[in-house]
Amino acid sequence: MTEPTPIVRIVDDDASFLKAIARLLRGAGFTVKPFVSAVEFLAQPELDVPGCVLVDLQMPGLSGLELQDVMARTGHRLPVIFLSGHGDVPSTVRAMRQGAEDFLTKLAPKEDLIEAVKRAVRRDCNERAERARQKELRAPFATLTPREVEVLQHVVQGKLNKQIAYDLGIHERTVKLHRTAITTKLGVQSNAELMRLWIAVQGTEA
Amino acid sequence: MDAAICLTLAGIYFAAWLQSRSMWGYLFFTFSALGSAAIAACELLLMRSETVEQFGRVDWLSHFPLCVLLVSIVWFTRFHLRAGWPWLGWAVIATRILMLVMNIFSPPTINFRVITGLHRVSFLGETIFTPEGVLNPWANVGKLSSVLLLIFLITATVEVSRRKKRVDLFLSGSLMFFITAAALHAALVERGIVKSPYLISFAFLGVILTMAYGLSSDVLRASQLVVMLQASEAGLRESEERMTLAAEAANLGIWISDLARQEIWATQKWRELFGFSGSDQLDLEGILQRVHPEDREVVNQMLTKVLASGGNYEAEYRLLLRDGKIRWIASRGRVEFNGNGKPALLRGVSVDVTQRHAVELEVQQQRAELAHFSRVSMLGELSGSLAHELSQPLGAILRNTEAAELFLEDPSPDMDELRAILADIRKDDQRAGAVIDRMRSMMKRRAVEHGMLDLNMLAADVIGFVRRDADLRKVRLTLEPASSLPLMRGDRIQLQQVLLNLLLNAMDAVSDSTPDRRRVAVLVRLADKRAEVVVSDTGHGIPEDKLPRVFEPFFTSKQNGMGLGLPISRTIIEAHGGSIQAKNDPDGGAIFCFTLPMAGEGGSS
DSSP states (O other): OOOOOOEEEEEOSOHHHHHHHHHHHHHTTOEEEEESSHHHHHHSOOTTSOEEEEEESSOSSSOHHHHHHHHHHTTOOOOEEEEESSOOHHHHHHHHHTTOSEEEETTOOHHHHHHHHHHHHHHHHHHHHHHHHHHHHHGGGGGSOHHHHHHHHHHHTTOOHHHHHHHHTSOHHHHHHHHHHHHHHHTOSSHHHHHHHHHHHHTTOO | OHHHHHHHHHHHHHHHHHHOTTOHHHHHHHHHHHHHHHHHHHHHHHHHOOSHHHHHHHHHHHHHHHHHHHHHHHHHIIIIIOOSOHHHHHHHHHHHHHHHHHHHHSSSOSSEEEEEEEEEEEETTEEEEEEEEEEOGGGHHHHHHHHHHHHHHHHHHHHHHTTTOHHHHHHHHHHHHHHHHHHHHHHHHHTTSSOSOOOHHHHHHHHHHHHHHHHHHHHHHHHHHHHHHHHHHHHHHHHHHHHHHHHHHTTEEEEEEETTTTEEEEOHHHHHHHTOOTTOOOOHHHHHHHBOHHHHHHHHHHHHHHHHHOEEEEEEEEEEOTTSOEEEEEEEEEEEEOTTSOEEEEEEEEEEOHHHHHHHHHHHHHHHHHHHHHHHHHHHHHHHHHHHHHHHHHHHHHHHHHHHHHHHHSSSOOHHHHHHHHHHHHHHHHHHHHHHHHHHHHHSOOOOOOEEEOHHHHHHHHHHHHHHHHHHTTOEEEEEOOSSOOOEEEOHHHHHHHHHHHHHHHHHHTTTSOGGGOEEEEEEEEETTEEEEEEEEOSOOOOTTTGGGTTSTTOOOSTTOOSOHHHHHHHHHHHTTOEEEEEEOTTSSEEEEEEEEOTTSSOOO
């Protein structure tokens, strides 16, 4: 794979803990990048590099949950693992609802921590691959003309050429021409294939 | 009869003089009266003398009492009336003594060079004799003396008249009159102008009676004084008894130390309090020995201080009784100085306050219990940030240990890295220990311990305590310490608790504000010789109608507050001799401030 090495980002205001956990994860074979605050992390997120973020739940300035919020709003897709001094139920619920990858206490067993990080990194890699595939699938759709898109939308609803022609107020022959252009541009052989592609692309609507 | 009156009066006033030796007037009056009596006797003899020799002898003799009488009058005037020109007095005495001396050496008598014969004269139905002879010119010295005496009396009368004392004026005026009468009469008899015997003793009787009158008003006054004195003595005795009774009723022991004589007197009650019997000899050293060894030095220093610089003292200290029991004593006292500015008397009152101390101790324990309760509940509020503070170092230690284990799996581990890990573990362990110590100091049930403390440092400690919490709640917490602040006495934990309570309240108060308006400021400063700590926030403030009630127990604006934090804070501050107030900042927000007295002022031991 030509994919860059995943990086485990760690955000914690406690320098001593930051150093210790970075040491452990580095020892466990991860590439680690520590940050002492959420702001510092947001300044250089290196979005291209896969991995995950370990975030201290309680931090002065931007807290862990707020960082997660900001990331969600700005389209950061890195999996977030929360680290907390103690299991505080409302925070946990909120974190998970916002799509946290995991929620660990600072004193969680090493195995759990490493497993969570591995899982998060793996998921990120998978998601990135999936996204790349989706992107690849979606690329031909961009070449369609507006009229072709209109025709396509009717086609996937299972409408007959006659109905489409009537709905769009064009000739049935013109509809056929559009359909041929569509199948050619999207590189599909049959109507069934077109439907499968359509469904696959629908799932990744951004 | 004349002589008898004089002798009686002489007797009375001699007795009076013996009673009060400083009343020289009495003594000279006695002499005058004696002299006058003797003169009267002489005159009687003169009247009865049938021969020239006999007459001359008696006349010669009569000069002695005359001299005594007149000299006594001069002294009487000086001592009793405190009037007359002294040098005139001396001149009278000198001439009179000169007269007496001349009389001794010029027989038959100074009055006559020769007595030629005696006239038989019928006087008031009696046959008496008057002399006839050649007058001695030296006898004029006697006249001179009499004139001088007269002038002396005139000067005295003038002096007395200015004093507006009628008795004295009457006395000196009468003396003047009778002396004039006596001198004139004698001169007329001697010159044979008046055919009568020497009757100057009657004039002198007048003098004596006048003197007696003057003195009797004194005696009368004195006796009145005696009556009044007796009455006031009785009153004094009664008030003393009343005071002793009151002192006994109030269980007050009284002691007085005469510093000059090194004597200490104390009431029975005081002796009972300090465990002395009625017969024990008291001294300061012995009393100090009864004081509890831990308090002895303080009491000793206090006494030394008041003895040196005067003023009042007030102290509470323990006595260690013979049976090993402790008795609390409250003492107040005062040092009195004599005219030379040296301490003369030390008066003190002591009372047994053991009972009160027991009650106070109980109250103090309850208060400490309540304070502890409040501290623990505050820790509950802080538990989130405390757990975090503790989990940081513990988490770091765990991760470092796990990292080290991983490194050790390597056949050639990086020793420098391992050493760095161990150093970090030690550091984090100490950090965790500090957090636990701090928590434990707040959690511990403990008695109040007053020690010297730096309020700036105390405030910094408390802020360190809540810093984490404030950060998480996005509250900007600032401390402005006092530039110079003397150490003060107080219970560190309790004062920390007060400040912690105020800070937590302030942080709660700003939690609804937007993050840029969440500010809490602590200010430590010296104001009016008191230390002041001000906690201000930028919250909504306290509604004016609730302001007077914020220190009331169970008054709370928080949903799950108990309303005990502020009342307990107030109790703590007041137990430190300080005060605590709440007010609203005109610019918004609430201000809580407490003041504490500086050490060495207003603090009781």
